[in-house]
Amino acid sequence: MNQTGRLVGSSAFIAFGIIFPILFHSFGASGSIFLPMHFPVLIAGLFLGPYSGFMVGVFAPIFSSFLTGMPPVMPVLPVMIVELSIYGVVSGYVYRRKSRNLLIALLCSMLAGRMAATIIVYIMATMLHINLSPIAYITTGVVTGLPGIMIQFITVPLLVKRFQLAFTKYY
Numbered sequence: 001m002n003q004t005g006r007l008v009g010s011s012a013f014i015a016f017g018i019i020f021p022i023l024f025h026s027f028g029a030s031g032s033i034f035l036p037m038h039f040p041v042l043i044a045g046l047f048l049g050p051y052s053g054f055m056v057g058v059f060a061p062i063f064s065s066f067l068t069g070m071p072p073v074m075p076v077l078p079v080m081i082v083e084l085s086i087y088g089v090v091s092g093y094v095y096r097r098k099s100r101n102l103l104i105a106l107l108c109s110m111l112a113g114r115m116a117a118t119i120i121v122y123i124m125a126t127m128l129h130i131n132l133s134p135i136a137y138i139t140t141g142v143v144t145g146l147p148g149i150m151i152q153f154i155t156v157p158l159l160v161k162r163f164q165l166a167f168t169k170y171y
Contacts, residue, residue, distance in 0.1 A: 017060025053088025
């Protein structure tokens, strides 16, 4: 895909990163359970590559926070920016440069993103004296988000394959 296609695709995935949480919340579904912002970031990394995945991971939570108030600026926004940007870059890098296996790339990105989130929570707790336990924060996030994680492992590879098939006709 050319640079213009990646830019347009990244913009679309950023928009999805804003719209999906709104849709989930409007139907009463919890974002912390279904992780709706994670889907566009992971798909962007896998489909468009690590740079686009990184950019979607940075800008989707920022724009969403300022436009909708979700996620809250403190303490959640900085953690989500780090976690999601790592999801995007690692999923794209592992898939394109290492394994060509969508499930392995997903698993690696989720592990790396959660580790990065743990580190940023630790830094925030230490430097900003915010009452957060890094291990409790991540453990709670993983346990609460298990339905979303399971749905990601099922739907993200299917969607990426669909995008690849659809766009090979045009690019």
